[in-house]
Amino acid sequence: MTLQNDLLLRTARGELTERVPVWMMRQAGRVLPEYRAVREQAGSFITLAKTPELAAEVTIQPVDAFDVDAAIIFSDILVIPEAMGLPYEMIESRGPVFPETVRTMDDLKRLRVADAESDLGYVLDAIKLTKKELNGRVPLIGFAGAPFTIFCYMTEGKGSKTFSVAKKLLYTDPDFAHALLQQITDSTIAYLQAQIRAGADLIQIFDSWAGILSPEQYRTFSLPYIKQICDLITGTPDREVPITVFAKGAFFARQEIGQLSCDVVGLDWNMDPHESRQLIPDRVLQGNLDPCVLYADFAQIRAEVKRMFDGFGHQHYIANLGHGIYPDTDRDKARCFVDAVKELGAI
Numbered sequence: 001m002t003l004q005n006d007l008l009l010r011t012a013r014g015e016l017t018e019r020v021p022v023w024m025m026r027q028a029g030r031v032l033p034e035y036r037a038v039r040e041q042a043g044s045f046i047t048l049a050k051t052p053e054l055a056a057e058v059t060i061q062p063v064d065a066f067d068v069d070a071a072i073i074f075s076d077i078l079v080i081p082e083a084m085g086l087p088y089e090m091i092e093s094r095g096p097v098f099p100e101t102v103r104t105m106d107d108l109k110r111l112r113v114a115d116a117e118s119d120l121g122y123v124l125d126a127i128k129l130t131k132k133e134l135n136g137r138v139p140l141i142g143f144a145g146a147p148f149t150i151f152c153y154m155t156e157g158k159g160s161k162t163f164s165v166a167k168k169l170l171y172t173d174p175d176f177a178h179a180l181l182q183q184i185t186d187s188t189i190a191y192l193q194a195q196i197r198a199g200a201d202l203i204q205i206f207d208s209w210a211g212i213l214s215p216e217q218y219r220t221f222s223l224p225y226i227k228q229i230c231d232l233i234t235g236t237p238d239r240e241v242p243i244t245v246f247a248k249g250a251f252f253a254r255q256e257i258g259q260l261s262c263d264v265v266g267l268d269w270n271m272d273p274h275e276s277r278q279l280i281p282d283r284v285l286q287g288n289l290d291p292c293v294l295y296a297d298f299a300q301i302r303a304e305v306k307r308m309f310d311g312f313g314h315q316h317y318i319a320n321l322g323h324g325i326y327p328d329t330d331r332d333k334a335r336c337f338v339d340a341v342k343e344l345g346a347i
Contacts, residue, residue: 001136008070009139009201011318012242012263012284020309020317020345021069022338023141025246026324027062028074031331034061045090049075055126056133063138065331066338070139070202073130073195075123077145077206080187081154083114088153101157103169105176114187116194123191124198131199142200144192146207146247147184147229148222154180163212170221177221185225189232196233196241203233204244204266211249218253223260230261244286248323255279269322273311286318291326294333301333305340314347 003009008021029035035058042048049055055074063071078088078096088098102108114120130140152166153159160166170177192203205226210218230243245257246266257265258280265280267273267287276285293304308319319341325334 001131003136003139003201005069005138008318009242011316012202012244014263014284014316016315018347020314020319020341022319022341022345023068023070023072024062024066024321024325024334024337025072027066027068027334028058028072029325030327031325031329031334032061032065033331034058034065045076049079050122052122052125052129055122056130059126059130059140060133063134066335067342068138068338070141071130071134072141072143072204073123073127073200075126075143077143077150077208078153079120079123080114080144080150080184080191083116083119083191084183084187085111086154095159096153098153098157102154102180103165103176104173105179108176108179108183111180111183113183114191116190120191120194124194127195127198127200139201140199141202141204142192142195142198143204143206144188144195144229146205146210146222146245147181147188147225148213149207149209150184150188151177151181151221152209152212154184163209167212167217170217181221181225185228189229192229192233200241202242202244204246205229205262207245207247207250209249210247210253211251213250215252218250219256222247222250223253223256226257227260246286258283264318266320267322271322273308277312284316284318285312286320288320288322289337291321291323291329294321294325294329294337296333298333298336301336302340302344305337306344309344314345319345 011017011021038058042054059071059074088096091097152163155166156163242263244264244266245262248268251271264284264286269288269290
């Protein structure tokens with residue numbers, strides 16, 4: 001299918017473009033009242049994510065509401081552990097909770113490498129349906145969590161500020177840690193390859209908890225597994241798609257991430273654009289507006305967007321937030337951000 005708007009794809013591939021593309025992480029979500037209506041209809045977050053028709057509907061909503069340059073499939077990074085045999089619950093105002101955890105080699109016997117087609121077919125169906133309903137308007141981004149971030153949830157059992165249980169295992173049982181990380185990696189590679197076959201135009205890897213690791217630990221327990229994913233996705237026989245790696249908080253690993261076989265490096269708001277360009281000269285950069293900027297007035301949002309362009313320039317750059325949009329953001333402020341990028345990001 002020929003894309004009517006392929007700006008994001010061309011930028012991700014390193015081509016010179018007439019305007020900076022823009023989308024927002026977590027753009028399909030509670031900031032939109034139409035999302036909240038569908039979420040209420042579904043009855044639960046997990047039911048929404050597992051119902052392809054509803055997932056496709058909320059994936060497309062921000063394309064209509066904000067006129068962004070890409071859609072990102074509505075799903076969750078924790079579908080991988082569930083597909084491996086470790087189900088989770090999404091509890092309102094608390095987040096994901098795993099009734100059981102995995103912390104020993106014996107625990108690993110309860111898990112399996114996920115079969116993407118059978119275990120995660122609902123995501124693939126949502127991608128196919130979304131592609132059909134988008135009808136070429138914009139590209140569709142597929143995604144997965146980085147293995148270390150998934151490891152954190154599977155061992156801790158819930159969200160945490162420190163993930164001390166997960167980090168403890170890196171010190172006390174590194175053999176177990178590597179075994180689980182490899183199993184997650186194998187599952188993730190198969191999953192992302194299936195997303196590409198289903199129609200995903202780009203892939204993003206979210207290492208949401210990268211920042212809790214030391215540089216040495218990151219080189220040991222995260223980067224090698226992301227590298228495996230990038231190498232195998234890049235070499236997929238189905239077709240090549242651009243890959244983005246977004247490692248929140250891993251300012252110390254930017255140069256090494258830029259040496260992976262990825263196309264785009266995502267940055268959070270603590271990563272300086274000028275310094276990042278020097279460290280990662282051969283990759284497209286994505287980011288990195290502080291989501292809290294969208295609480296400001298329209299004039300300040302525009303000023304902050306201009307500041308981003310002063311730092312990143314207008315080429316080899318995808319405008320985005322430095323993390324997901326917060327659910328209590330005024331939708332008009334989000335639209336202001338997108339409109340400002342389109343106006344100020346034109347060449």
